Amino acid sequence: MYTSYYNMREEPFRLTSDPRFFHLAEPHAAALATLVEAVMRRKGFVLMVGPIGTGKTTVVHTALQILTERAAASHPISSAFILNPTLSREEFLEMLLSEFEIPCTSTSKPARLAALQRMLLETQRKGGTSLLLVDEAHLLTPDLLEEIRLLSNADTYQEKLLQIVLCGQPELLGLLGKPELRALRQRVANSCSLRPLSLSEVRAYIAERLHSAGFRGANSPFPARVLEEIVRLTEGVPRLVNLLCDACLTIGCKAHRPVIDLAVVEAAANELGLNETHAEPEMETKGVVSGNGSGGKEVVSDAVVGTALDLLIHAMKKRRALVPEVNEILPEMSIKEQVAVAVNAAHEKDPAGDKVIESAVDVLVHAMKQRRPSTLEL
Numbered sequence: 206m207y208t209s210y211y212n213m214r215e216e217p218f219r220l221t222s223d224p225r226f227f228h229l230a231e232p233h234a235a236a237l238a239t240l241v242e243a244v245m246r247r248k249g250f251v252l253m254v255g256p257i258g259t260g261k262t263t264v265v266h267t268a269l270q271i272l273t274e275r276a277a278a279s280h281p282i283s284s285a286f287i288l289n290p291t292l293s294r295e296e297f298l299e300m301l302l303s304e305f306e307i308p309c310t311s312t313s314k315p316a317r318l319a320a321l322q323r324m325l326l327e328t329q330r331k332g333g334t335s336l337l338l339v340d341e342a343h344l345l346t347p348d349l350l351e352e353i354r355l356l357s358n359a360d361t362y363q364e365k366l367l368q369i370v371l372c373g374q375p376e377l378l379g380l381l382g383k384p385e386l387r388a389l390r391q392r393v394a395n396s397c398s399l400r401p402l403s404l405s406e407v408r409a410y411i412a413e414r415l416h417s418a419g420f421r422g423a424n425s426p427f428p429a430r431v432l433e434e435i436v437r438l439t440e441g442v443p444r445l446v447n448l449l450c451d452a453c454l455t456i457g458c459k460a461h462r463p464v465i466d467l468a469v470v471e472a473a474a475n476e477l478g479l480n481e482t483h484a485e486p487e488m489e490t491k492g493v494v495s496g497n498g499s500g501g502k503e504v505v506s507d508a509v510v511g512t513a514l515d516l517l518i519h520a521m522k523k524r525r526a527l528v529p530e531v532n533e534i535l536p537e538m539s540i541k542e543q544v545a546v547a548v549n550a551a552h553e554k555d556p557a558g559d560k561v562i563e564s565a566v567d568v569l570v571h572a573m574k575q576r577r578p579s580t581l582e583l
Contacts, residue, residue: 207458211426214419218451220444222266228413230406232399233264234514239397240268240370241566244336248394249357249365252381253372255399258444261372264399265338268370272336275566281333283324290345294352301337301356325359325366336368343373347385354389401441408432410443411450426454426465434470438479445479452476 208216217226229237236253243251255261272282285304292300298317302309309320328335339345339353359366371377381390402410411427427435427450435453439445452473453465462469474480 207454208418210458211454211463212420212422213415216451217414217418217420218447218454220447222263226414226417227263227267228410229514230402230410232402233260236264236397236399237268237271238514239395240264241271243395244268244272244334244368244370245566247334247364247368249360249367250369250371250389250393250395252377252393252396253370253398254375254377254396256401256442257374258442259399259401260443261399262340263443265340265370265372269336269338271566272334281328281331282336283328283333284336284338287337287339288341290339290341290349292349294349297349297352305335321356322359329364329366334368335366336370338370338372340372341374342371343375343377343380345371345373345377345380347380347383350380350386350389354386354392357392402436402443402446403441404433404436407436407439407441407446410446411435414447414450424464426457426463428464431465431467431470434467438470438474448477449473449479 206216208214219226227233232255236255240251240253253261253264269284269286273284275282283305285301287297287300287304290297295314298314298321302317302321305321305324307320307324309317311317311320325335337353337356345353353369353371357365357367357369380386381393411432412425415425431453435446435449439449449470453469456472456476457463457465457469460469471480
């Protein structure tokens with residue numbers, strides 16, 4: 206492979222959600238802050254939307270890792286991560302119990318709901334948080350969205366027992382705009398959105414991933430003119446940037462090009478079909494802004510929030526560098542199981558990191574708390 210040729214420890218542009226490669230571009234920083242703050246303050250529903258390939262799943266994975274890292278210290282978290290929501294109501298409830306690891310031998314809905322309620326109350330009694338993450342939420346049916354709304358009714362006089370994150374493509378906004386989902390729409394406490402990256406953001410994104418992969422050269426393999434072409438071809442979509450950069454390095458290695466040139470970019474783009482028209486129609490995203498839904502009047506990634514996020518990501522990357530390969534992580538494990546194994550292994554290597562992460566999360570939540578409550582208007 207090209208890693209040794211370009212003096213890197215590993216491939217920098219894998220299509221995975223490894224937090225070591227998480228880069229805090231402005232929209233991702235805003236979305237991450239919104240998710241963590243909404244869950245920690247037990248807001249109930251939070252919504253994140255973004256076009257295909259803009260990094261929604263990566264942000265959700267990173268938020269889950271941050272919350273799990275903090276849970277290792279003193280705040281237990283029980284999570285369910287639904288990756289494929291094309292389910293019936295009965296199947297969804299069955300998967301929910303499985304993800305939350307709730308034992309229930311009965312197949313009746315009342316018994317399953319009672320078992321779920323007991324788990325939520327027990328988690329809350331221990332000072333913990335119950336979190337439901339639904340990826341690809343734009344694929345949810347109106348019936349299943351109504352079922353999720355009913356699940357959100359579980360609360361005490363003080364707070365919501367179940368925190369729910371819906372993550373999907375902009376089509377989710379149109380779905381939530383249906384009259385029959387008005388009750389659910391009114392429950393969305395926070396919202397955020399992702400967008401493609403600008404030229405300067407792509408430059409920083411590529412540099413960060415190269416650095417995380419071990420590259421320490423004085424000059425990047427991607428010069429300025431090449432970066433401009435990469436942005437033009439990918440329109441700043443992170444997933445396409447990853448694909449194109451990886452293809453460029455593969456072709457560059459075979460052609461013995463230590464610095465990528467435009468001919469290599471063109472060859473890589475042809476290989477991936479990026480020279481064809483691939484722009485998607487613009488989706489209406491009224492009311493969903495990058496950050497906390499304040500209409501752009503306040504920038505989420507200000508000095509305080511930005512510093513807290515930087516501390517969090519630095520601490521996470523430090524831990525993952527200490528445990529680059531965890532033998533106990535198996536392909537058949539769920540996302541939350543993989544996160545738990547990685548966090549436990551890292552905790553043994555870096556127990557002092559718990560306090561750093563807990564302190565940074567507290568600073569982040571406190572800073573976000575000062576902002577006006579957000580609203581969602583569809």
